[in-house]
Amino acid sequence: MRFTEDSVTSPNTAEISEGSMAPTRKRMGTAERKRQILDSAIQFFARNGIDGQLRNLSKELGITHTLLYHYFPTKDALIQEVYKEVFESRWKPEWEELLDDDSLTPEEKFNAFYLDYSNTVLTYDFVRILIFSGLSDHSISDRFFELLRTRLLPRLIRETRKYCGRSDTSKPTQRELEFLMGLHGGVFYIGMRRWIYGQAIYAAESPNTEQEIIRDRVQSYLHSAKSLFA
Amino acid sequence: MRFTEDSVTSPNTAEISEGSMAPTRKRMGTAERKRQILDSAIQFFARNGIDGQLRNLSKELGITHTLLYHYFPTKDALIQEVYKEVFESRWKPEWEELLDDDSLTPEEKFNAFYLDYSNTVLTYDFVRILIFSGLSDHSISDRFFELLRTRLLPRLIRETRKYCGRSDTSKPTQRELEFLMGLHGGVFYIGMRRWIYGQAIYAAESPNTEQEIIRDRVQSYLHSAKSLFA
């Protein structure tokens, strides 16, 4: 993939400019530097794809590309850590709690969940890295979908049934799941348009509207579920 | 992006195997060979991303990579033709005719359209190349969305309104469009799951079900549109 990775003026070497002072070499603690690299790497690979060149990443960090090898044995190892960071540490356990909260109606749960989900997951970093990884190797993005499939979907189906006045706890049917995936995919598609295709979504202008969009769709989903599955 | 591009036994050199015959160098007409290369290139780049190496593509074709340069001045030129082929020559003008057909109800149109649309567009080649291109440079995928935006969406909104018993021809509101994009994105997400994340979609097993899935969603969309916009 051909991306233009703009050269960025190195923060570290910025101080060399004046006078004939020897370039002050900064020295960071292992943990902090590793953290810093990882953070930058997420942004960098989200932007440039996992084909982004280490030399460019290091330029953004103001270090030499060889220093990366002091913290990560190989480029692939770095990328694996990026995946891990993005897919695992951004998962919110609160989502499950929210969906299990007895004081909320199914409709409230759906609205609250998808609003927060879209704010957390429909990020530049997340969407792009998820897709980059899926494009190159399912086994990575699978980890995320596994969480979705086991933790969230069953709860969402349960709430859907509750909304329809049903209380059976039988295994979700494919038809139920597919109908739910219609809603889910529609929401994810917002992120796609925004971060992959670079389209301006209306919601970007006024934050209110994002909420409106999701409310419309959730209401539509639940309402139709009632006539389909009740 | 790191893909494993499996070496494929060259079809051309296959005949060398037996005896000590000199390898028969095949000679193809310009047009056919170019066509052949383009067809393979579509598959190849869909699989490996546009970073796929020309040497591997040519290996699949059973030719040397330098021969590619006899037909395409540069790798980028080849890729541009791949884009053109995928995005432009797969667009069906029938879609517009279908949506303009007066003998069909809005619901019939939606069903027929999205069923055919998903069969044409939700292909391995198409979905992956669309996303690869979007990831690296919007300007390419934009061409496709432009068709969508100008040719299809207005007609779909018109039919939605017709279904709702409205006949005004005013410009679609953002809310109407976003609601439609919910359906549209949900459909596209089927292709995403199938061709990006490698998930088995139920519909893959029985062709009937794909129809059922889309019918469910279309009906849900139209039904809800009525209560939202009527």
Next chain:
DNA sequence: ACCATTATTTAACTTTTGGTCAATAAGTCC
């Protein structure tokens, strides 16, 4: 002030890969 540690850089190696060019040979036309 010195030493040990290790973060950081410099230089270099290797493989990959897009691209060029002259040589070769498969058809075709007379």
Next chain:
DNA sequence: GGACTTATTGACCAAAAGTTAAATAATGGT
């Protein structure tokens, strides 16, 4: 069958990009 065209190849180049190893210099401890 010889000449001409051009499809096809093989050898080669240069830049890109991952990786390694040795040299350098902050930093902290004593």
